[in-house]
Structure formats: structure tokens, C-alpha cells
Amino acid sequence: MKPLFFCLAGLFLCVLLLGSGMFFWLRGSLPQLTGSIQMDNLQEKVDVIRDANGLVTIRAQNPNDAYHALGFVHAQDRLWQMDFMRRAGSGRLSEVVGEATLNIDRFMRTLGFRELVEANYAALPIRVQNAFKSYSDGVNEYIDNHASILSPEFHLLNYQPEEWKPTDSLLWGRLMALQLSDNFNLELLRQRLLKHLPVEEIDAFWPGDNKDPAIIRQFDLSKAVQKEIFADKHPLPWSLAPKDASNAWVVSGDKTITGKPILANDPHLALDAPGPWYLVRIETPDYTWAGATSPGVPFLVLGHNNHIAWGFTTTHGDTQDLFIEKLNPDNPNQYLTPEGYENFEENTETIFIKNRPSQAFPVRKSRHGPILSSALNNSSNKSDGHLLALAWTALRKDDLTAQALYDINYAKNSDDFLRAVQNFHSPQQTLVMADRQGNIQLMAPGRVPIRNQGDGRYPVAGWTGNNDWIGIIPQKDLPQSLNPQNKKLVTANNKLVDGDYPYLVAKDWPNSYRARRIHQLLDKSNKLSVEDNQVIQMDTLSIAALEVLDILLMTPAVDPESEVIKQKLSDWDGRLTLNATEPVIFYHWIYWLNQAAFGNLPTDASSFQTPDILRLQRRLSAKPDSWCRYGEKLANEENCVAQMTESLRRVASNYALQKNDLSWGELHSTSFQHQIFDRIPILGELLKLKIATPGGHDTINRASPSMKSGGLWRFPNVHGPSFRAVYDLDDLDNSRFLIATGQSGNPLSKFYGNFLLRWRDGNYVKLDGTSTENKVQRLTLNAKNTNEN
Template sequence: MKLLKKSLKIVLLLLVLLSVGVWLFTKTLHPTYEGELQLASISDKVTVFYDEVGVPHITAQNQQDAYIALGYVHAQDRLWQMELIRRISAGRLAEVFGKDLVRVDKFFSGLGIEEAAEKTIQELDKNSEAYKLTEAYLNGVNQFIEEGATPLEFYLVGLEKENYTIKDVYNVFGYMAFSFAVAHKTDPLLTEVKEKLGESYVNELLSSYNENLTLNKTTNKKTIHADFSIAVNEIMDKLPVSPFIGSNSWVIAPPKTKNGKVIFANDPHIAYSQPSVWYQNHIKTPDFEIYGFNLALMPFPLLGHNTNYAYGLTMLANDDLNFYVEENNPEDPMEYKTPEGYQKYELWDKHIKVKGGKDTTYQVKVSKHGPIMNGLMEQVKDKRPIATNWIYTQLPNKLLEVSYKMSHANSLQDFKTGAAQIHAPGLNVMYGDAKGNVGWFASAKLYELRDSLSSKMYLNGASGKDEIIAYLDFEENPQAENPSWNYVYSANNQPDSVRGKLYPGYYQPEDRAKRIVELLEPKNDFTKQDVAEMIYDVTSPVVPEIGRELLASVDKSSLSPSAKKAYSVLEKWDGEYLKTNVAPTIYNRFLYEFLTATFKDDLGKSFQLFIDSQLQDQVLAQLAKREQSVWWDDVSTTDKVETRNEIITTAFQKAIAFLQNQLGENVDDWTWNRVISVEYEHAIGKAGGLLRKFFNVGPFETIGGNEVINNQIFKLDSTGVYKIHAGPSTRRVIDFSDVENSIAIMPTGQSGNVFSPYYKDQAQKYVDGEFVRMNLNEEDIKKNKNKLVFLPKK
């Protein structure tokens, strides 16, 4: 018995020592928010005050010192995020996560992002301020790598830290550009619809693009197996870093505001993750100031403001990626046909390291149009060589200079010269300033193809007839400066005409655009609070109309009492997505059953790809009105041809039966909060179990839904449970009548370090529609208790 007691005491002591050891170890992993540290390469003291939500306010005597400090503090909060995002375009995720990510690495490394980066870097002006400040920022990042605490994630996956170079910055640009592109998901699907179902099917889909539009007005009037699309969709789903999706922004001119000053709003829509995608920071020197939102490894903010001006962005959704079908030489598969004869493919040798597995080597064949994608994804069964022609890698890349210029502009015209240099991804760049100017610029290298040629189909690479004829001058791009209607806005919707016709792209349906205009038009006394409420708005002006169009074809005589009550609820719906609303639950299940009955028999395994796509969103409003459609007939029933009424009535009955089984017989209990939720997933937290609880943030109940201003994006599927996967990556409201008290919010928190008090401190405020201050007042900033001082290293 004595021996047992002694053994238990020893075990207890060991457990206590282990717990203390773990606790002491984790204390070394916390970010440093106060005290003094020495930094090499700075010339003078740099002071960093951390405010109540962990935003660093950096004060330095010169920009060189400020950007070194920014690199250091950014890395200590977000090094793990930096590590993941720099590996995507380089094809290096399998080094961290093993063989499951080889497909992702193979795809991204074959896009030519690294090759384009190397060419760009060779041609950079090493004496430019943009280059020198980028090197200063990377200096700070690398000093943290060498001297700061290693994030917990590196220990968990067994990863050694590596220093960063300017090539990593360009790899981040490349990933951002690709995630904005939509063609890789849509063009192969449309091509297969045309080739396997016929012209009438694809024409009906494409004709919807010119219907139900809220145009963004300008002031410069001058059984389908879509293997490629499915494969790209699967690859994007596996990424441990957020892809970019959409966005809202509007800028209200002084005549429409109560205080006679510009009010600026922006909320870029990006896939949710933990940490949040943006890193807030405030830099002030004697000759410069910016409060910015930076992506990982980007020294200059893509969203920013100071006391003089504010800027932000949304996705333009223009078509900057085309697919060309090449024709191999029958005598030599290493050659392809051109109008001038056969040419040799360029060859890129690629090597992928695989954690816990055998390394992979392969070659990428490259035509004049771009890399051949067939060999990069085993799912692609097409025998024809398909080249990806992407403007991002085809034209000179000036994104470093662009981001520098936008954050260092001295006037609207100065700012515009920066926006004009954007080639890809296409962006709606939004602007407002203290002088009362407002502006919207569709910034991209827009181009022309020959008449009648659709960029949404595979193009002929061998004929020479499907090449880009001309690139447009920036002044021809859709844009508006100080328009007579006193506001500018963007919701990824169709911009007004270019050269007399609507410019093709992958624009979102009119829902958010229509709601923004609906709220902006009648009011001329906007305040900051009005705009804060508007950016959290969850009413769609479009989906109730779609619902009623569909209900008109439902045979009410065939409905049960519960189904009739559900019919009445949906018929009276005003489009609001609140937690206690029942109509959104009914509508989204009805929509899924309607889309299933209409498209699944024809599209087969590509059906889920289609209903998750922007294409389905664009088609829906017009399809709901069609009395006749080639899609109505269910091809699986050979003895009859279904009518619109039969398809829709059956879909509604199935929806009600599903909801009764899922949520109970009482329609009043089918509230929206029972089926929708949001959780911000960490790359390691996705593994589940204790890691999920430790690293992930949430889940939370929330309001909102697809294509409302507070865009909470989810996928429709058979489960009837809606896991929100994307939405506003930040909400910002800048009021130039009180610019020092402008407001913003992040989905989770400022830090990506799980031991930081700022890891998830904004999460509940975010889902509740609250904001925190973006402080520009120097006296207030100095009152913050957390003060970190960087001194020159001796």
C-alpha cells in the first residue's frame, strides 16, 4: 500500500511538472506587445502602441524604419498565415500537409505564377521607393523569423522556418489574382454543355447574362462531365488559405450626407478562415500616414485611409482567363500547330516535395497561349491539349507599384494613375476624399476578341483567328468620377457598356447592387451610423420575386395543410434573412429541389458544380420566369415530357416533406437559425477533435444569406444545413466629417497567434453587426497601455 501511494505521488508530481512545463513553454510563444526590442537596420527609435483590439500604431522618423517594424509585428501575429500563402503558388503545400495536397501543388505550380514572378523581379527598378520599402518590410519579417518565437503550428507539423524574399510577395499576388478568376470553373462547364447537350441548352444559359441587370453606371460614355471545372473546384476547396470571392463598396458624395462630407464603405467578400485575411496597421512618419489592411506578405495595404482619402476594392469579375484548344503535331507530340507552322512546346521542369512520401517530378508543356493543363489534373479526361491563357502571367506585372501608389497618393489624379496600372486581377477600385471627390474605376486590362466569339467557350489555338485583337486603354474602362447622382458603388455587378456593348465577364446577379441603389437613392442625409446599419443589411429585393414566380406554378390543390401554410409564409416574404425568419429556410430548400429537378438529370455529376457557381446565380431569375425551357423536361422519364408546373410543384412538395422530416411538423419552428451557422476554420483545426476546439473560432448563429449586403455565403446541397464559408472579410466605414473615429470590424481578431488576447476578441461583435474604432488621434493612441519600442541594434 505504501508503495502504491508513493507511486501515485510520483505520477501526480510528474503530471504537475508536465503541466507547468507546457504552460511555461506556451508562454514563450505569446506575441510581444510591450517592452523594448532591438532591430537591425533601423536608424532611430520606432514606437508601436497596440490598441484595444491589437492594431499596431507605428510611429517612426522615416518610412524605411516604419516598414521594418511593420514586417516584424506583422510576422509575430501572422507568420503561420504568411507561410501557407507563400507556398500555394509555389506548389509547396505537400511539404507541410503530405500527399493529399500534391494535386493542389501540381495545379498551382503549373499555372506559371512563379515563372511570371521571376521575370517581373528581374525587371524591377531596384531604386524605386516601392522596391526599397518592400525589402525593408521583408527585413523585419525575417528578423522576427530569426529572433522571435516560433508559432505553435510550426511545432505541430514539424516545419522549419525559412526567410522570405520578394518572390514570395509576388507569389501572394499570383494567388490573389487566380482566386479572383472565375473562368476556370465556368468555361469548361459551358463548353461541355454545348458539346454534349447542344446549342439551345448553352444559349439559354448565356442569354440570362443580359437580363435582370442593375448596371453600374459610368461617366465616360465612349450528362455532362465537366472534369476540368470539377477538378479546379475540388482544388480550391482543399486550400488552407482563403480564396477571394466578391465584395460591396459604396462612396457617398457630400450632397447626400448629413454633415456634407464623403462617407466611404467597403466589405470585401473572402472565404472565412482563421486567422482573418486582413492585418490592420497604422503607420505614421513626418511625411506619411496610412491606416491599412494588408494581406499576408504584402507591405502595402489594398484597403486604406488617412485624413485625406480612403480607398478599397471589390472584384471586377471581368474575363481575364481563356482556354485555348491546341492541336498537336501528329508526328511529334512536343510540337503544336500555329498559323506559321508547328512550334515546339516550352518545357518547365517541376519538383514537389511530399511530407512522409515520395517526391514528385513532372514537366509542364507550355504553348504561346500558356501552360497545358491536361497533365496537371488526373481528373481531366479531355484528349485535346487545353492551354490556360491568363492575362496575369501574359502581361507585365506592376502590382507592387500599384499597391505602393494607392497607399501613397497625393490626389485623386495621383491615385488614379496607380489604379490604371492594374492588369489582373480585375478590380473595382473605390475612392473618396476629404475634398469631396468620389470615384469608381474598373481597373484591368480589358480586351477585344473578334465579333461573335464568346470568351466563355474554349477558343481555337491553332487557327490564329481567336487571338486577342486589342487591349483597351484605361480611359475606355467603365468608371465614374463625381457623378451627378452623387454616389458610386460596386457589388460585382455588370458594369455599363464598353465600346457600345456590355463587357463580358462573370458578374454576380443584381441582388446586392439593386439593394444598394434602393437604399442610396432616396436618402440625402446619410450619417456614419446609417451606413454602418446598411453594411449589415440582410434584405434581398430579388429572391422574394423569384420565390413568388415559382410559387405561381405550384398546384395548391395538391398541398397538405402544412404545405399551404409554408406556401403562404413564402408568398408574403419580404426577403429578410433574420435568425427567427421561417421563409429563408423554406425558400432555400425549395430552391435546391427546383434546381435538382431542372438540371440534375442533364448535368449529372457536374450538377453540384453548377449550383455552387456564379452561373447558376445569374441564370436563376430569368429561368424562374420562363414558361418554356429546354431544361424543364426530365430526361430520366422516357414516357413523358414534364411541364414547368409539374417540375415546380414536385419540387415544392419535396421541399416541404424534407423540412418536416428535418425540423418537425410545425412550420413556425423552421427558423433560419436552426439550419445556418458560421465557423472560422484554422488549417490545423480542420482536423477536428481537440484541435478544432483549440484553433477554430465558433460556431456562431448569425443573420444573412447568399447575395444580401451582409453576404453570408453558403453552398446549397442535399443536407439542408448551410455552413457559411465566406462573407465580409472586414467591414469599414470612413466618415470624413469625423475621420479620426472611423469604424471597422474583423470576423475573428487581429492576431493569428492562438495565445494572443486578440485571436478571437472581435468574433461576437462581428456576427452582431458591431464595430470598433480605427483610431487616427495621436493623443488617444498614446493612452494605450501596450507599448513596444524598437531600438537600433548595437
């Protein structure tokens, strides 16, 4: 027995020593934060100062040195994230990951982002190209000369990063355009449903505003659309797949305590670790910038300079269409056009795969855009002689969105801002701006197509020319407002235009719940403070829940437990707070009702697994006797009224089993996903950033619960504010900021997850160039041809 004990003890000690040695070795991947570094391509000295939270202030004597320093700092803290972005956009993940990412690479190669950004970069003016070059020099300074080892992901995947090129930074913009443009994915879903359901039923799944204008005449669905063209969903993972939602608003000085505007913005993205944003303050003799940068990009994406503040939300403009191309039956390399058959543009892409033979595949384009069929999972069947092509304004070679972002950074007033956004081409965004002169402004720039006919909801025949794009909505005619009479501008992805607007921006718009709640809170006071706006950003009252409860609470209760549930929800104020139990009951009931309404859809039921409360509410109201037609039959009940009662009984029964003490925060936690660590057993759990969260899908403090396991009473928060900011135009240094995780992408850094509690609880920070803590780290970057001082 003793020899076995000593053997096990020795083995344990060896593992402990090995683990400790590995830990201390990996600690060497943390960057140098103090002292000085000699650098090429710098003109003058730059100071990089980090405070106790890891917040960075860059002090440079000219903008290009500032861009250089920012590239270096981004690489210090987020190089692997930058490289993953670059590989994802280029379709080169499989080189380092293996076959698991092959479908992603095929999809990205089909879109052709790598070649596209080369053309986009060539179209930029020299001043903007120089900024990208300076930034790239800074990134490469770290790649070539870092004194430490690289972050753990590089060692786990066993590869070294390549030189950073200016065009690599433009890939971020194309990936964001992809994440913020969801129409073609909805077209694919509708096409799958069309094989089994009539158009009228499918359209009812996306209830629109009753005041939607019929701007362009509805097209007749051709036989081609009704063909069973297989169109599976696109293969992107959650972190890269299209998502929506953001809040932004601005009030004029007439509604604030200072007499100057206040602007608030919180973009909503997937909750990943590290997050998409990096907070920084940049000071030069002529300009100061503060706000959110994105690792890989040299400019401030969201923030303020000396003169203006700005923010973004997604407009949901429909900038994508799927065209069905008809193949030449005698020559599969040709497709039909109004002028006859034409050859596809074609090239061969080769994907290198780690530990596997490389794969070559053809990429084809029609006159409408890239052929997606071969890049969509399981959709290579061409027996019907048709293929799907994607038309998308973000695929144009003359896209100048990077120039627009550069010019926004240097804008001094509303006129400058207006000129800058003329080149904001994709994705279409709704921008809010305030300047120190007191102006407030909203604009929705971007290239939005004008269709010859149709409304962009379904794939259309590509060979007739009847459905082609015939132009782009002129920038001057896109939705915009300057200094409105009601002294406020609010956008939360809700509908921007009314019936008098002469163009079709989109047929489908997200619901107005968050926008309506923002308006309610802004109207409570005529003298708003920065702190008032912070409170609004953290608001957890759900108008959606309160409105649908008016219907749910009419459900007959068949037992005492069900009556208890109804009473609890009737007394609920609609707030999804951490300690409340009512949100657990509510979302569990919504889960079962959603299953009863949509659970047996013949195709792609997964698209309806996360309930849309507006969709469910409209269906319950409009079809009280048939709303459950496409749903799971709960307890073999066929009658929809009985389904309501049965869903309530299920909730009551499960609630009683759970001992009535489950809080929303406990069951609605956020686990920030890491693309590599989460795929490694044990290590993924050890490095997990996880926190209980308030809010819901339709609250201002967005916290979308995943409903895939509602029967297990777990509703993980998967989508919410990746960044929050409130800008004080009276004193821009008084502006407030939050990011979701931390500044560092290295899990061994104290700055990896240090913002979690602040983000959850709304404990904002300032980027005012001073430190409230004694602990400050200063790194000096010196030009090699100057003396250190």
C-alpha cells in the first residue's frame, strides 16, 4: 500500500511542478508595460500610460505616431484576437485550426473579402492610407521585436503570426458588415419554409408595423422561386454570424442640466472573451480622442474628439438580395441573363488545412455577385439547374467606409460630420452625433439598393432582369434629422421612416420596445444629467413582457399551482432584475408557448427557438384558435385554448418542483465565449469569465436569453451591450465608458476580466487622461534616431 501511495504522491507532485512551470512560463507572455523601447518608423517620443484598470492613454506629438503606438498597444494586449479576425476574414482559419473551420473558410473565400479589401484600400486617399501604414508599423514592431513569448493561443495552436498589412485592418469592416447584415439569411430561411408553407403563412411569422408603407409594388412569386432549391443556413459560428441590436440617443442642451447635449450609445454584439472593444485615450497637440477602438483598426470607432461625440446602431436596411441563377443545360459554366447565356467569372481557391491535405474548390460569380450554393452546408445538389447568387452593397470595390470613419474622427461640427458620412457605404448604420456648439444629429448613411420590383424578402429569378437593382438611394435622401423640435433623437434598431418616405429601406424592422422605453425615460425629466443617462442604459423594465402578459393572464388556471403563477405575474412590475423570480416564470412560460406555436415547423425550427415576443403576441392575438397550428402538441392537446392552459400547468408544475427560489440572475448568467479555450476540457472551465446578469431580450439593458434549454430552467445571456458610453458635450472629459470583459486578451493578465462586475452593475469609468489611482504604468516609445529622455 505504501509504495502505491508514494507513487501517487510523486505523480501528483510531478504534475503540480509541471503545471506550475507551465504557468510561470506562460506568464512570460504578458507584455512590457514600463520602461522604454526603441522603435523604427516613429518620428518623436510617445508615452503609453496604463492606469490600475488597464485603461490606456497615448500621448504623441503627431497623429501618425499615435496610430503607430495604438497598433503596438493593440498587439501587446490583443494580437491573437487580431490574427483570428484576419484569418477569419481571409478564409484561412483551417491552416491553424484544422478541418473544424473548413466550412467557414469556404464561405469567406466565396465572398472574396481578401481580394475586396485590396481594392478598397487602393481607393482610399493617401492621408488615410498613411494612417493604416503607421498602425501596421506599430503592430509589426511588436510581432518582430517583442521580448516575451506570445499569448497562450499561439502556443496551443502552434503557429506564429505573419506580418500585419494595412489591408488586414480593412477586413474588420467587412466582417462587421457581415455580422450587421442579416437579410440574406432571412431569405434563406423563407426559401426553406416556402417548400412547405404558403407565402401568406410565412409572412405572418414576421409581423410588421400596421403602418408599414407599400413603397414599391409587390412582385408575383415566380415558379422559379417556388422550386425546391435547397438553401441551408450559412455556416458561420455564433461569434461571426449576423446579429442585431444597439441603442443610441442624444438630447439637446434644452433637456440637460448643463445646457449642452448628452449622447448615449451601447452597441450589442456577441458576448465573447476578449470583447470586441479596447478603450483608449489619444492625445496629440491638435486633437484628443477617447472611446472604443477595435483591435486591428487604427481609428476610434465609437467615441469623442475635442469637438463632437458620436455613436452607431444598426439600421437594418436591406442591402442584400439572393438571385436564383438558371444554368445552361448544355454548359454548366454558363447562366442565363436577359441577353442570353454568359460565362461565370471563376477562379480556384485552395484552402490549406492543418494536418490534412489541402482542398481546392471553384469560386464563381454571376452578374449579381458570388455564387453561394457550394459554400452553404449540404447545398451542392444542382440537379434542378439553379444556383443562388448574393448581391450585396458591401462587396463593391469602391467602398470608402474607412475614409468616412477617418473623417468622422476629425470632424469639428455637424457640417463636418455630414460631409464625412457621405462615404459611409457599408454596412448601413444609424449614426447619432452631438457637437459642442449644441447641435444634435441623426443620419443613416450607407448604400441601399433601389429594386426594379420586389421587397427583398425572398430569393428572386435572376435571369429576367425584372428583379435587378436599378440604383442606390441617394445619400441626401437617406433618413436624417438635425436639431428636431422635440430636442431628442432615439434609435434602437426601430423603424426610421414613415409612409411618406419615397424609398424602400427595409420591409422588416425590429420591434420598438427598447425605443419606446428610452423615450419614456427621457421624457421623465427636462433636465437630464450624465448620471440619469447611465441609469437609462441600465434599465431592465420590459415593455414586451408587460404587453404580452395582458394576453397570458387571461389563461384559465386548472389547479392552485397555476393560480399562484398567474398571481405572481399579475403583481410583477416587468423588471428583469437579478433577484427577481418572476422573469424565470415568465420566460419559462414563453418558452413553452413558443414551442406550442412554432416547435413543429417543417424546416429550420431552430430559427424560432429563441422566442420573438412580438411575433408570439401578434399570433396569439390574431389567431386565438389557430396560433398553435405549427407547434408541438403539449399533452396531445389539439385545441389552442387548451394549449394555453397546458403551458401554464407545465410552468406551475416545474416551478413547484424547483422550490420557488430560483432567481433570474442565477439562471441568466453570461459565459463569455473564447474561440479556443472553450474547446479544451478543464482549461475552458478554469479560464471561463462568467457572471449573473439582469435584463432580457427587449430591455434597454439588453441581455438576450438563449431558449434552447428552456425545459431545464436555464436561460444563458448570449447577446448584449459590448460597450456603453455616455458623452457630456459640456465637458467631454466627464464622459463615461464601460466594456464587457477587460483590456487584455491574455487570461493570465489581471486586465483580462477586471471589468466584469463594472459592466454588469453599471460602474462606469472616465477616460480623462488622469488616474484616480496611485498605481500607473508608463511605457515610453522612442524613435531610434533620437535620444531617450
